[in-house]
Amino acid sequence: MGVQQNLISLVFNASLVFITFPLVSSSIEHHSRTKDDNHIKLMVYVKMSPRLQFEITLHGFLLWASMGFLMPVGILAIRLPNRDENPRRHRIVFYVHAILQMIAVLLATGGAIMSIKNFNNLFNNSHQRLGVALYGIIWLQVxxxxxxxxxxxxxxxxxFAHWILGTTVSFLGVLNVYLGLVAYHQKTSKGTKIWNILFTLQICVIVFFYLFQEKWVYIQNQGVALANEMMTTSCQESRPNENEKALKGDTC
Incomplete structure (x- = not known):
């Protein structure tokens, strides 16, 4: 009986240890992480070398050129209207679209390799996590x-799959550029307001052309209809004059 009581007591105490140990260790780990994060926030600007700042800037430029510029422009290119269904024009538009997207993928891959090689990828912010997802979607699109x-x-x-993936990459790519600017400001303490404004203006121009393409064929059709209507009206007005001249000629 005494042995059973000792065994039960031992199991009970061991259970308490296993239950409380993760809580204590989690609390210690959380305190340690908080302390380390505060230390990093205080020392990040001191420890960051000019080379690292250049690499971060280059990484941001590559990803902006890829997802923030070339991919949206490639989408605009493939949406160019082809009213005459000219095969040669269609091939040119297709190759422009394909070349722009290939360059964009290569730039994004270069930015990803640079990130893996030179940066501490802890994936503790939205920019890094979204970037990993985008790399996978880009190569799936390829x-x-x-x-x-x-x-x-x-x-x-x-x-449908090609369209939905392309739209997703463009939207998330633009979003990740903004998140990257936030991360850049946090790491370098440099202002990014001007870059946010310029990038927003660029996106507004791209969206304007995207919406304009939706209505361009309609505008052209309206112009053709108006021209036909004016020609019809002109012909109708000229016919009475011709009839009057014919009557005058017969009278003479």
């Missing part, structure tokens, strides 16, 4: 582009 079905076949599913 695979979709490589295995594009031939024109004339049923490829509605492929087109």
């Amino acid at each position: 695979l979709l582009g490589i295995f594009r079905p031939q024109r004339g076949t049923k490829r509605s599913v492929w087109f």
